[in-house]
Amino acid sequence: MNTKQLIDEAVSLPVEERALVVDSLLRSLNQPESEIDKQWAREAKRRLSELRSGHVQAIPGNEVFSKVWSRFEK
DSSP: OOHHHHHHHHHTSOHHHHHHHHHHHHHHHSOOOHHHHHHHHHHHHHHHHHHHHTSSOOOOHHHHHHHHHHHHOO
């Protein structure tokens, strides 16, 4: 099977299976670095804990994007 045939076959798959193929291919290009992944997991857990405890308040996404866009419009 050549590359074009492989791509044609992959494109014909249902969307969920195409997503799995894409994810698998991307993972093969970007091998995870376990220490970095562990640090991000710890950071995500810390942030979630802060949100759940009420220590920090979430900001709605539309407010964040409004502030960002207003900085660029000046």
